[in-house]
Amino acid sequence: MTSSPTQFEVFTQPACMPCKLTKKYLTKHDLAFEEYPAQDHLEALKAQGISSAPGVFSYRDGEFLGAWGGYRPDLIKQAADGEAKAAS
Numbered sequence: 001m002t003s004s005p006t007q008f009e010v011f012t013q014p015a016c017m018p019c020k021l022t023k024k025y026l027t028k029h030d031l032a033f034e035e036y037p038a039q040d041h042l043e044a045l046k047a048q049g050i051s052s053a054p055g056v057f058s059y060r061d062g063e064f065l066g067a068w069g070g071y072r073p074d075l076i077k078q079a080a081d082g083e084a085k086a087a088s
Contacts (some may be wrong), residue, residue: 002047005010006060007031007034007059007060008031008034009033009059010034010036011035011037011045012036013037016053016054018053022076023054029076038053047084051069053070054071056072056075058075
């Protein structure tokens with residue numbers, strides 16, 4: 001995977017190992033992401049049913065693909081490969 005039209009928003013907590021792993025995976029695979037503090041976006045995360053960090057929102061060409069919580073390299077890869085469907 002390299003330079004995908006897929007972008008990610010990663011909502012992190014301090015000292016969160018799954019958050020660090022998610023950011024490392026995205027960086028290693030040259031996938032664009034913005035990081036935000038989860039505590040500033042709790043309502044948006046709750047609205048997607050996310051209760052574990054990191055919260056990840058994926059977009060392709062500006063269209064929302066889906067959201068999940070935790071370190072999920074399988075879902076990151078699906079989104080980057082264009083295989084992701086509606087919010088999961």
